[in-house]
Structures are given as C-alpha cells and as structure tokens.
Amino acid sequence: MPYLRDVRPTKSELLILKTRLKIAIKSHKTLQMKLDGLIMEVTRLSPNVKAEYELLIARHRRVRHLLAPAYMIEGMLNLTIAAYSVESKTEIELSEKNLFGVRVPVITGDNVRTDLTLRGYGLLGTSMVIDDLADAYEGLVDAIIAYAGNAAALSHLLLEIERINRRVKALEHVVIPSLEQSIKTISAAREELEREEQTRLFHVKKRRR
C-alpha cells in the first residue's frame, strides 16, 4: 500500500512533500542515532544483567541448599521464632532515570545486609545454621534488587529499540521512498504540465502570427 495517495500535482503540494521529506530524512537520522545509542546502552547493560542473573541463580541455589539442613536442624518452630525476632526491615526505593529519552526504573535497597548483632535475634539462643540461612537470604534479596533494576531497564530499552527500529525501518523503506516517489511523480507531472503549457503557448503564438 503506498504511503501517499490522491496527491495533486500542484506546486504547493510539491513544497509540502519536499518539507516532509526533509523532516523525514532528519527524523530518520536522529532516530538512527537514538537507535545506535540505545543499542550501545543495551550492549553495555546486557553482560551486567547476565552476570546479575547468574549471581541470582547461584544465590537462590545456595538458599535452597541451606533450607533443608536449616529445617532439619532447627525445625519449623525455631526458624519461625528466629524470623519473628528480626528487627531490621529491608526498604526498597523506586525511582526513574532518563536514558536516551526512555524513562527506566531504578531499584535500590536499604538495610539489605545487616550485621549479625543487629538482626534482632539473640546470639546465644540460636545456632549458626540460622546465621548462614539469614546471610544466604540477605544475599538473595540483594541479588534480586540488583537484577530487578537492571533487568527492568533492559526490558524498557529493548521495547524502545523495537519501537524506534520499526519507525526507522518505516521511514527508511516506506515514508522516504514514498515521498521521493511522490515528489518525482509530481515533478514529472509538473514538468509535463509545463511542457504542455509551453507547447500550448507556442501554438497560440504561432496562430496569432
């Protein structure tokens, strides 16, 4: 389906189309630059996200590995008691930052890793498997926060890349060629009209003589 239909071969239309072509070329250039920038940002971010994902999986595996011994040694009751004793609350802050015009989320955590003496449970009434499990869970929460922020930013950037790419491709393969074609058609039509007009004037002039 052509981008432009029912274009009248007038001079004003030609001027409009030329302006539109100019804008389209400029937009294409700008969007192409934005796309390159976004791709560079994704290239920079994706190894980090991959490393964070691997760390998250490793920490999750550690937690699962420790969960069975913790339940075996302490039982559900003692683990629940230790959980009720915890006084430090993890706070998660959500904010946004601008990356090439894309608003990406920034997730940060506060009080994620706590000192053993500040966790809330007494040292003398608990065992070291509880420390290990608490430490493993804190590490997991830390990894989740780091991964969640960057993974969300990456997913936003990828969506934006897809959207911009579609626009760039549309400008490159549909809009600009269509405008160029229309300009060409109008120019040809106008030249034809001019020639016709010239010939008509020539014949009028000849008849008068």
Next chain:
Amino acid sequence: MTFNHFFRSYLLIPSSYRYLCTRIIIRKKSLITSDQYNRLLNMDLSEFIRFIGESGYHEEIHTLSHSYHEIELIEQALTQNLAKTYRNILSISPGGLRDLAERYFTRYDIENVMLILRGCQFQIPPDKIRAVLIPAGILDPVKLDQLLAIRSVTEIINHLSSWTGHHILSSGISGEYKRGTFASLENDLYIAYYSNLLADAKSGYQGGDVIIPHLRFEIDIQNIRNIFRLRAGSNVRDITPYMIPGGYKTPNDFQRLYGITDREEFVNELSNAGILALLTKALGTLRCDKSVCDTDAAEFIWSRWAAHKTPLYTIVLAVNTMLLHHLDGLARRHQFSVLPIISYLERKKYEVMNLRAIARGKQFGVNPDFIRQHLVI
C-alpha cells in the same frame, strides 16, 4: 574400691536420687536406638508417622492427627512430647532435684518469654505466637496464655515477677523500645541461665562436682562457636557481651582469640583449650576416617577462621555427639547423681531433634546419608 567403701557411699546417697535415677535409667532405655534410626532413614513419611505413632509418641500422634498432616503433625507431636516428658520429670523430681530440673528447663522459658515480648512489641497476632511456643519450661501453658493476652511489654514483665529472669527483664526495658534491646536481653538471660546452672551444680548435688567440668567445657565450646559466628557475620570489636562467663577460658581470653590472625597462635589456643582434640574426633567421625589427625583438624578450622566463615554445621553436630557421649560416660560412672538426669534430658532433646531431622530430610527428598550427617546419635 572395696565393698565397704562402696556400701558406705551407697548408703550416703539419698533415696530420692536412687528413686529418680532408677526411673530415668529405665526411661532412657526406651529412647530410640541407633538401629531404629537406621530403619527410620529408609522409611517414607507415612511409615515414619506409623513408627513413631506406635512408639513413645503414640498419644500426641493420635491427638494431633485431626489438626495437622504429615510433616506438621510430626513436628508438633515431637515438640508436645518433649514438653510432656519434661513436665513429667518435674512432677516426679523430689526436693533439690526438682530445683535443678527447673533450672535446666528455664532455657525453654527464655525462648517463650522472649517470643511473647516480641509478639507484643511487633504486634504479631497472639495465635501465631501460640502456635510456636514450646511449653517445656516452668511457665505452664496456662501462664503462657495469660501472658499472651497482655498487650503491653511492661505489664508482661510485671506479670513475670516470680520468674528467675524478671530482674534482667525489668532492668533491660525502660522507656521507649530501642532496636536490638530484645537481642541483648536474650543474651543476658542465657548468660544468667548458664551462671545459675553452674551455681546450682556447685551447691551440693550428687555428681555436681563431676558435671561442673563438663559444663565449663560446654561453655567454652559455645563461646568458640559464637566467636566464629561473630567473625563471619559482624563487625563488632568488643565481643565480651556475647561471651558466656564460667568456662575454662574467660571472656577476655576469647576477646584476645578473636583478634588472632596467626595460624600457629590460633591452633595453639584451641589445642590448649582441649577443643582441637575434640574437633579431630568429630572430623574423624564425620568423614568416617580414623586416620584424621590434629593437623587435619587444625587445617580445617584455620581455613574457616581465615576465610571469616563459620565451621560447617555438620561438624558442630559431630561435636555435640562427642559431648553427649562424654556426658553418657559420666552418667554411667555416677549412676545415682544428677548426671543420669541431665544425660536423659539431653538424650531426649536430641531424639526429638533427630526425628525432626529425618522427617524434614524426607520432606526435602535428601538422601539418607546426608540426613545421617545431621543426626546426633
């Protein structure tokens, strides 16, 4: 020992000791044996429930089977049975032995009281708190229910005026709650618990003089565990508030040990405290290797210390096994003293822990050899 000497010492033993120790020795025989543990390791959860339902946990399994299922049923039945056993010991203990048993059970009171205080302070619903209370201490379920109904920390403390730890609680909480207060109170209560236990052991019980070295060594081990935990998970410099006094080594000795970064010095300290020899035995048992020597144990413990890591919990359990064997040995040598009583109470506690470990291991689908490493037999 001549016959006369034996006869004289036998006559000197009060009848209360002979009565209670004989009952307890008989009860000890009914605890689950290592062969039975081996059979349990190869059972699935339903067979496991049937087995314990036909043994000493019959009543609890049948009472609770309508309210709980599978693993929760097992855990609740084990906890209630432990509480019932301890209460029963209290009811049959005469005179001074009852005081000692009460002192021993205070441990569970500390857990329960701290849990109720935390529930009140952090507004945890009483039902949730009630579900995890272990009424194995002196404070019976009725008293615990009364405490749960109170909605103010100060009132709870006032209500505990006759409890041994009341003065610690009342001096520890004043005004608005500050973060870490409960943890520090809990530590103080446990320090007082050990101190009272040692004082009681010195106050003329049969076998008290024998149990004291065992208790002091146990305190040293507990302190060693705690300095490993502090080194692994804390930046605190002064560790003396977390050390239990009364062991062979003072809190200041542990403070010095905490700062050691030299391998030789560290190993020498452990060796002098008698912990290295125990660790060697524990490591040998865990690895099923009799050729494990002090050097291996020193290498193992130093690697954990240098890396700021806690010792593996399986090693800690193996050390607990060694301590239990030592206590059993003492109890066999001093049959009519407090030792058989303490040995039975410890054995019972570990039986419940072992059964729970097997059941939880089955629930998580881990192999029997892995579960076996978590048993104190």
